[in-house]
Amino acid sequence: KQPSRRRSGRPARRPATMEKARPLWANPLQFVFACISYAVGLGNVWRFPYLCQMYGGGSFLVPYLIMLIVEGMPLLYLELAVGQRMRQGSIGAWRTISPYLSGVGVASVVVSFFLSMYYNVINAWAFWYLFHSFQDPLPWSVCPLNANHTGFDAECEQASSTKYFWYRKTLNISPSIQDSGSLQWEPALCLLLAWLVVYLCILRGTESTGKVVYFTASMPYCVLIIYLIRGLTLHGATNPGSGIGGLVPFELEQLANPKAWINAATQIFFSLGLGFGSLIAFASYNEPSNNCQKHAIIVSLINSSTSIFASVVTFSIYGFKATFNYESCLNKVILLLTNSFDLEDGFLTASNLEQVKGYLASTYPDQYSKVFPLIKNCSLESELDTAVQGTGLAFIVYTEAIKNMEVSQLWSVLYFFMLLMLGIGSMLGNTAAILTPLTDSKAISRHLPKEAISGLVCLLNCAVGLVFTLEAGNYWFDIFNDYAATLSLLLIVLVETIAVCYVYGLRRFESDLQAMTGRTLSWYWKIMWAGVSPLLIISLLLFYLSDYILTGTLQYQAWDASQGQLVTKDYPAYALAVIGLLVASSTMCIPLVALGTFVWRRLRRGDPAPVA
Amino acid sequence: MWWLLFFLVTAIRAELCQPDAENAFKVRLSIRTALGDKAVSGEPAKEYRINKVVFLWSVKISPNRRGILISHVLLCNITQRVSFWFVVTDPTKNYTLPADEIQSAIRMNRNRINSAFSLNDQTLEFLKIPSTLAPPTDPSVPIWIIIFGVVFCIVIVAITLLVLSGIRQRRRKNKEPSEVDDTEDKSENTITIENGIPCDPLDTKGWHINDTFMTEDERLTPL
Numbered sequence: 071k072q073p074s075r076r077r078s079g080r081p082a083r084r085p086a087t088m089e090k091a092r093p094l095w096a097n098p099l100q101f102v103f104a105c106i107s108y109a110v111g112l113g114n115v116w117r118f119p120y121l122c123q124m125y126g127g128g129s130f131l132v133p134y135l136i137m138l139i140v141e142g143m144p145l146l147y148l149e150l151a152v153g154q155r156m157r158q159g160s161i162g163a164w165r166t167i168s169p170y171l172s173g174v175g176v177a178s179v180v181v182s183f184f185l186s187m188y189y190n191v192i193n194a195w196a197f198w199y200l201f202h203s204f205q206d207p208l209p210w211s212v213c214p215l216n217a218n219h220t221g222f223d224a225e226c227e228q229a230s231s232t233k234y235f236w237y238r239k240t241l242n243i244s245p246s247i248q249d250s251g252s253l254q255w256e257p258a259l260c261l262l263l264a265w266l267v268v269y270l271c272i273l274r275g276t277e278s279t280g281k282v283v284y285f286t287a288s289m290p291y292c293v294l295i296i297y298l299i300r301g302l303t304l305h306g307a308t309n310p311g312s313g314i315g316g317l318v319p320f321e322l323e324q325l326a327n328p329k330a331w332i333n334a335a336t337q338i339f340f341s342l343g344l345g346f347g348s349l350i351a352f353a354s355y356n357e358p359s360n361n362c363q364k365h366a367i368i369v370s371l372i373n374s375s376t377s378i379f380a381s382v383v384t385f386s387i388y389g390f391k392a393t394f395n396y397e398s399c400l401n402k403v404i405l406l407l408t409n410s411f412d413l414e415d416g417f418l419t420a421s422n423l424e425q426v427k428g429y430l431a432s433t434y435p436d437q438y439s440k441v442f443p444l445i446k447n448c449s450l451e452s453e454l455d456t457a458v459q460g461t462g463l464a465f466i467v468y469t470e471a472i473k474n475m476e477v478s479q480l481w482s483v484l485y486f487f488m489l490l491m492l493g494i495g496s497m498l499g500n501t502a503a504i505l506t507p508l509t510d511s512k513a514i515s516r517h518l519p520k521e522a523i524s525g526l527v528c529l530l531n532c533a534v535g536l537v538f539t540l541e542a543g544n545y546w547f548d549i550f551n552d553y554a555a556t557l558s559l560l561l562i563v564l565v566e567t568i569a570v571c572y573v574y575g576l577r578r579f580e581s582d583l584q585a586m587t588g589r590t591l592s593w594y595w596k597i598m599w600a601g602v603s604p605l606l607i608i609s610l611l612l613f614y615l616s617d618y619i620l621t622g623t624l625q626y627q628a629w630d631a632s633q634g635q636l637v638t639k640d641y642p643a644y645a646l647a648v649i650g651l652l653v654a655s656s657t658m659c660i661p662l663v664a665l666g667t668f669v670w671r672r673l674r675r676g677d678p679a680p681v682a
Numbered sequence: 683m684w685w686l687l688f689f690l691v692t693a694i695r696a697e698l699c700q701p702d703a704e705n706a707f708k709v710r711l712s713i714r715t716a717l718g719d720k721a722v723s724g725e726p727a728k729e730y731r732i733n734k735v736v737f738l739w740s741v742k743i744s745p746n747r748r749g750i751l752i753s754h755v756l757l758c759n760i761t762q763r764v765s766f767w768f769v770v771t772d773p774t775k776n777y778t779l780p781a782d783e784i785q786s787a788i789r790m791n792r793n794r795i796n797s798a799f800s801l802n803d804q805t806l807e808f809l810k811i812p813s814t815l816a817p818p819t820d821p822s823v824p825i826w827i828i829i830f831g832v833v834f835c836i837v838i839v840a841i842t843l844l845v846l847s848g849i850r851q852r853r854r855k856n857k858e859p860s861e862v863d864d865t866e867d868k869s870e871n872t873i874t875i876e877n878g879i880p881c882d883p884l885d886t887k888g889w890h891i892n893d894t895f896m897t898e899d900e901r902l903t904p905l
Binding site for chain 1: 837838840
């Protein structure tokens with residue numbers, strides 16, 4: 071006679087699973103790779119090098135590493151532990167901690183939804199550039215001709231061929247956010263493809279995701295190593311003051327700059343992807359006995375070292391590009407002088423330029439004064455000083471450097487493939503954050519299979535994401551990029567930390583973890599969770615709030631086709647309304663759901679007081 | 683000797699060829715840029731002579747003009763750069779041919795002139811004669827669409843296969859009644875876990891089952 075399964079004596083918070091058991095990662099390595107693939111994203115490549123350059127090169131590493139140890143590792147461990155303990159997605163996990171706090175989970179899902187809407191557009195652009203890399207010459211290396219074939223297109227002449235390709239051919243950007251323009255079918259197609267690829271990877275849940283992350287986590291490192299070797303051998307990469315030299319300066323006075331510390335904290339925070347619910351989702355698929363402390367330390371260390379590694383590569387690319395531009399500038403000046411004064415061809419070189427200029431100024435003063443306004447002052451420092459971040463770095467600066475390398479098609483393909491891997495890896499985490507609560511919920515998963523839920527989410531995101539393929543789409547992208555996830559995440563993680571430490575109880579959580587993993591919780595984590603990290607997040611929140619309030623009207627950078635450069639404009643009222651809506655819709659979830667739960671419980675009289 | 687004759691000829695007709703004269707064009711050669719270290723000092727003279735021959739030839743292509751010789755092409759104001767001005771006179775050497783004709787003749791034959799000297803539009807410049815830039819060769823179907831189509835089809839096929847196999851597995855699972863939870867996920871843990879302790883070992887490892895426990899079980903209300 072087969073005994074039936076029965077509940078254990080102790081009132082289990084998680085009843086024995088009588089139906090389908092939770093899917094798991096095939097081995098812990100898949101979990102680690104999934105976390106790495108999610109955390110190591112585009113921000114490591116295009117935000118960290120910018121911060122290094124702004125805050126004194128090597129000296130930025132000091133606040134960065136301190137923040138990693140004080141803020142990054144504890145918060146990452148907290149999220150992984152919560153996910154592994156509760157074994158549910160973000161909504162379910164926080165509901166288990168306290169029914170009033172399931173709003174935190176809802177807020178996470180909303181923020182993840184916003185993020186996946188606009189993040190996949192970057193993958194679409196990466197696809198676009200990848201497909202265009204198979205041409206000889208690269209389409210962004212030459213300007214197209216104007217109508218009567220006597221010269222180059224005017225906009226392209228004013229800007230550069232790489233900027234033209236980005237702003238005109240890829241985005242077909244309109245002059246301001248008010249001119250929405252029409253849907254661009256080429257980026258729209260690429261967006262569709264990007265969503266199909268994401269769907270393919272998440273279709274089967276952990277089974278498919280677990281295999282894909284092996285590739286998306288490791289491939290970017292291969293490309294970065296290849297680029298490092300190539301980058302270091304490029305002309306101008308190792309100039310003192312440029313290239314790798316950018317990381318060497320150690321300006322101690324930057325350590326006293328509070329902005330450096332704030333940016334370090336912010337970078338660690340967002341780079342690890344805390345608060346989106348993706349880490350909770352990934353950890354919920356773990357074996358309960360998994361050593362998530364070790365994994366948290368490993369993932370955060372790998373994330374930070376990847377940032378530093380990517381900066382070395384980026385700086386060598388900067389050095390190469392700056393040297394190349396500087397030398398082209400010099401050559402243009404030499405040609406100008408040679409033609410104006412009919413000097414012998416080849417007589418003027420970079421070394422004797424200054425002396426000859428002085429000689430010409432004294433010998434032919436009026437002719438020289440006519441030519442003088444046209445002579446540009448070429449300086450290597452000013453070329454290097456152009457610190458760029460974001461899509462500008464990835465799609466303009468890097469492509470400009472790549473087009474000057476030999477066999478540029480190969481380097482271009484490698485680079486955009488790496489961007490794709492980084493982007494898709496992060497997308498897997500974002501979609502997991504949305505899908506895990508949905509598939510956990512009995513109401514939905516009873517009616518629809520997992521594939522259908524994933525398909526619907528991808529379809530909805532893709533449809534809304536088409537907004538970013540309008541002519542003004544890039545402006546909306548910047549709005550989402552700057553405001554959708556910043557303040558809300560800080561608040562979400564703050565509430566999370568307080569919830570675990572004070573609402574659930576740090577002692578209770580500690581004993582849960584001990585029962586689950588068999589390891590005691592070190593005093594270090596306890597201090598960080600209960601004290602240091604919340605204080606840090608509160609100070610970050612206060613800083614950002616005051617910064618937003620003090621700045622007054624928000625402005626954005628619009629592309630001016632006639633000048634061939636970016637100009638600053640004010641956001642119109644409806645754009646400000648959208649920004650407000652973005653921030654409010656996620657942050658308001660927390661109090662609204664708490665209020666709603668309170669009211670609901672009041673209505674159902676006779677319910678016991680809420681105890682998690 | 684050629685050199686002397688050449689100077690003589692140009693000296694006589696100096697008044698027709700002046701910088702910025704009517705129908706005069708300036709030519710600029712960048713031999714060192716083009717040839718690099720292979721350029722030697724004797725080259726310029728040779729270039730002038732060949733230039734005149736080619737000018738003559740290109741002007742001859744112009745249909746209305748006949749009888750134009752080398753000597754009708756006058757050079758002046760030669761600088762160290764190397765640059766010089768030239769005019770093309772008519773057979774009577776009294777007046778210069780109009781600029782438009784020269785311009786169109788040179789524009790049409792630019793490629794031949796360039797290739798004769800292994801120079802290009804940047805190293806052999808005719809000021810005020812804009813060169814016709816070669817448009818980049820565009821294939822009829824842009825390459826990126828082809829690659830996009832290939833990748834798109836592969837992804838669609840993969841998705842269809844995965845979805846179909848999922849449906850098939852689910853249908854197979856629905857056919858057999860099962861207590862053991864089996865799913866499409868091979869990685870799924872089929873061991874029921876209760877508070878971290880797997881249950882199955884208690885059931886299937888052939889341990890002794892306590893009968894008292896069993897009877898208690900029946901008295902309990904089912905879940």
